[in-house]
Amino acid sequence: MSAPPRSELPRAPAVEARGWGWRHAGRRAWALRGIDLQVEAGEHLLLLGPSGAGKSTLLLGLAGLLEPTGGAATEGELLVNGLPARAARARTGIVFQDPATQLVMPTAGDDVAFGLENRGVPSDAIWARVHATLDAVGFPYSASRRTDALSGGEQQRLAIAGVLALAPRLLLMDEPTANLDPDGADLVRTILADVLTRTDTTAIVVEHHVEELLPLITRVVAVEPGGGILADGPPLEVFAAHGDALVEAGVWVPGRRVPPPPSRARPPAETLVLAEQVGFTYPGSTSPALSRVDLQLRSSEAVGIVGPNGSGKSTLAWLLAGLVRPTLGDVVAGEALDPGHGHDPIWRWPARTLARRIGVVFQEPGNQFLASTVAEELALGPRRVGVPEAEARRRAGELLERLRLTHLAEANPFTLSGGEQRRLSVATALATAPAAVVLDEPTFGQDRSTWAELLALLAALRDSGRAICFATHDREFATALADRTLRLGAPRRDQAGGGAGP
Amino acid sequence: MAKLGAAGVVMLALFAAVDPLTPALVLVAVVGVVPATGLRASQILARAWPLILAAFAIGALNALLAPAPNGSPVPLGPLTVGTGNLRDGAGLGLRILGIALAGVISFASIEPLQLADALVQELHAPPRFAIGALAAVRLLPILADEWWILGLARRARGVDSGGSPIAWVRLTAGRLFALLVGGIRRATRLSLAMDARGFDAGVPRTVARPMRMERRDWLLIAGAAAVCVLATGLSLAAGSYRFILG
Numbered sequence: 001m002s003a004p005p006r007s008e009l010p011r012a013p014a015v016e017a018r019g020w021g022w023r024h025a026g027r028r029a030w031a032l033r034g035i036d037l038q039v040e041a042g043e044h045l046l047l048l049g050p051s052g053a054g055k056s057t058l059l060l061g062l063a064g065l066l067e068p069t070g071g072a073a074t075e076g077e078l079l080v081n082g083l084p085a086r087a088a089r090a091r092t093g094i095v096f097q098d099p100a101t102q103l104v105m106p107t108a109g110d111d112v113a114f115g116l117e118n119r120g121v122p123s124d125a126i127w128a129r130v131h132a133t134l135d136a137v138g139f140p141y142s143a144s145r146r147t148d149a150l151s152g153g154e155q156q157r158l159a160i161a162g163v164l165a166l167a168p169r170l171l172l173m174d175e176p177t178a179n180l181d182p183d184g185a186d187l188v189r190t191i192l193a194d195v196l197t198r199t200d201t202t203a204i205v206v207e208h209h210v211e212e213l214l215p216l217i218t219r220v221v222a223v224e225p226g227g228g229i230l231a232d233g234p235p236l237e238v239f240a241a242h243g244d245a246l247v248e249a250g251v252w253v254p255g256r257r258v259p260p261p262p263s264r265a266r267p268p269a270e271t272l273v274l275a276e277q278v279g280f281t282y283p284g285s286t287s288p289a290l291s292r293v294d295l296q297l298r299s300s301e302a303v304g305i306v307g308p309n310g311s312g313k314s315t316l317a318w319l320l321a322g323l324v325r326p327t328l329g330d331v332v333a334g335e336a337l338d339p340g341h342g343h344d345p346i347w348r349w350p351a352r353t354l355a356r357r358i359g360v361v362f363q364e365p366g367n368q369f370l371a372s373t374v375a376e377e378l379a380l381g382p383r384r385v386g387v388p389e390a391e392a393r394r395r396a397g398e399l400l401e402r403l404r405l406t407h408l409a410e411a412n413p414f415t416l417s418g419g420e421q422r423r424l425s426v427a428t429a430l431a432t433a434p435a436a437v438v439l440d441e442p443t444f445g446q447d448r449s450t451w452a453e454l455l456a457l458l459a460a461l462r463d464s465g466r467a468i469c470f471a472t473h474d475r476e477f478a479t480a481l482a483d484r485t486l487r488l489g490a491p492r493r494d495q496a497g498g499g500a501g502p
Numbered sequence: 503m504a505k506l507g508a509a510g511v512v513m514l515a516l517f518a519a520v521d522p523l524t525p526a527l528v529l530v531a532v533v534g535v536v537p538a539t540g541l542r543a544s545q546i547l548a549r550a551w552p553l554i555l556a557a558f559a560i561g562a563l564n565a566l567l568a569p570a571p572n573g574s575p576v577p578l579g580p581l582t583v584g585t586g587n588l589r590d591g592a593g594l595g596l597r598i599l600g601i602a603l604a605g606v607i608s609f610a611s612i613e614p615l616q617l618a619d620a621l622v623q624e625l626h627a628p629p630r631f632a633i634g635a636l637a638a639v640r641l642l643p644i645l646a647d648e649w650w651i652l653g654l655a656r657r658a659r660g661v662d663s664g665g666s667p668i669a670w671v672r673l674t675a676g677r678l679f680a681l682l683v684g685g686i687r688r689a690t691r692l693s694l695a696m697d698a699r700g701f702d703a704g705v706p707r708t709v710a711r712p713m714r715m716e717r718r719d720w721l722l723i724a725g726a727a728a729v730c731v732l733a734t735g736l737s738l739a740a741g742s743y744r745f746i747l748g
């Protein structure tokens with residue numbers, strides 16, 4: 001094979017994959033295999049696929065960040081602008097999910113300058129490019145703004161600026177809005193739309209909720225877990241022709257909403273947890289994270305807590321779950337949750353008592369895993385609260401079945417996929433058969449299947465008489481599940497959301 | 503960089519002198535420059551208190567537990583110590599205090615970014631190390647939050663120590679391990695993002711903030727040296743100076 005003449009290089013396809021596959025070190029299954037894909041310069045491609053289909057792996061491969069060392073394996077070819085992906089890195093940019101692990105420097109300007117320093121741009125040329133890029137993404141502050149004083153959406157905007165400053169020919173985006181609240185996500189989508197309209201950069205975007213971006217997307221490609229390409233074509237054609245198959249595979253398809261849960265008769269409501277004028281100020285902080293909120297959790301009822309980042313949603317959830325001692329007001333048990341006592345502050349309860357009465361699901365499932373196998377994880381809670389061994393095993397088996405985890409009973413919880421970890425974390429909270437369940441961002445980063453499954457499960461629990469309380473950014477989930485919604489106000493203002501009492 | 507240099511000069515002078523007068527004089531000067539650094543006394547105390555405590559404890563222990571009393575005996579409750587031991591103890595305590603304060607003040611008044619730039623540009627430290635450490639510092643508050651959440655999550659799962667110290671140690675070890683795992687995961691993501699922006703490109707790095715030693719930097723170091731010379735001179739004139747090897 002002879003090398004192409006230099007003048008033809010710019011006309012090489014932006015991306016060319018031939019039978020490409022990747023297997024992570026220590027895994028038997030291929031993350032991705034048999035990928036054949038050609039993307040021309042200037043295309044704006046949306047990459048879809050269920051959780052675990054290898055979308056992120058493909059982006060990392062294209063960004064030249066995968067190294068076939070330490071037992072990892074690769075096959076086929078992956079070319080970017082006519083060069084092997086690793087050799088084309090200087091003109092490829094990638095934006096990841098979490099702004100906190102992308103920013104390097106303490107101030108905005110220095111952070112944008114970081115990439116330019118790495119590429120050896122002369123010192124006196126750096127700052128002109130920094131300012132031009134900050135202007136281009138509409139960064140509203142001066143370059144000396146501290147990065148830790150920015151909201152999540154603003155940080156992500158800065159991370160995008162840091163990538164654009166390097167003038168990438170191929171721009172990769174791995175769920176750039178997944179970690180943000182709705183306002184932050186809107187902000188980032190606006191920037192993204194602007195970049196895609198103004199530049200002729202080739203872009204490959206992985207995103208779950210894509211309605212707003214769709215007009216700028218020229219092509220949709222859907223990948224299958226461990227397999228190849230499921231669908232490829234212009235957005236409307238792909239969704240028309242493969243909509244059902246994509247929904248079946250767990251992919252979010254624009255316009256295809258999850259049907260609301262059926263309405264069923266429920267047992268009468270009783271107060272289980274009662275928060276009175278509750279507030280919390282973190283140690284060492286001067287402004288309260290939450291102040292003076294009244295809220296009741298009642299059986300047979302689902303309460304949604306919504307509000308922007310930093311408004312104290314998680315803090316309120318932890319207070320309602322008895323995990324944190326309030327610095328203002330109190331959270332007490334209702335007669336129905338603690339028969340014979342009632343009105344005991346729940347943060348005083350020993351952990352075993354608490355775990356028997358209130359189940360908690362954390363935003364990051366990994367934070368609540370304590371055992372080395374899935375089955376052990378499920379038996380742990382019941383054992384701690386004094387359920388006999390045989391009964392503990394029986395309950396674990398039942399939950400495994402119900403949440404489709406039986407085939408993973410002996411797996412290590414940390415090796416599960418995102419959706420499986422979420423299902424397991426919910427199962428651990430239910431294992432002690434608590435009367436109330438408190439969840440923090442349960443649908444965070446989930447694909448359509450897990451989302452629908454969580455909705456059905458929580459609605460069924462509520463209808464069987466449990467109290468459900470969840471903090472969320474997910475407007476659609478709140479609408480579908482909540483009987484009542486408490487809206488918390490923006491941070492650093494000395495007021496919390498209005499009383500949403502009964 | 504000049505701040506580190508000045509602190510270095512002070513530390514060296516204090517290391518060399520074992521009498522109490524020299525460090526006392528230098529200490530007065532060190533405390534005197536605090537207002538010029540823009541630091542509040544509370545900020546310095548917050549960082550330096552363990553060192554201050556240690557300086558006193560080491561000074562006192564050395565004076566009280568000296569193997570052979572020397573000088574005229576001074577009764578101190580049940581103990582009797584020689585004036586010579588008291589002098590050595592005070593000298594040691596004041597030296598440690600001076601070295602500690604000079605270090606704390608110079609570090610506390612330097613932004614981590616300035617320090618990283620100085621390390622790379624003036625001491626030619628590898629950027630992989632200096633910038634990497636700088637980026638890692640940004641993750642510390644996140645780890646503090648995670649530590650807190652891991653504690654909550656254990657309580658939520660029905661696991662607490664119930665007052666037993668053994669259970670507490672086991673629980674804390676598990677929590678630390680989980681924190682470590684989370685920390686490594688984040689650090690991996692951060693280093694991936696840094697490499698994606700060419701940190702490992704192997705191209706010679708340029709610098710966005712070139713640093714030069716300016717006149718005032720040299721003046722600061724010269725000032726520190728002058729203070730030390732003056733203190734040593736005064737102490738020599740008073741006849742109390744003793745060199746570490748003398």
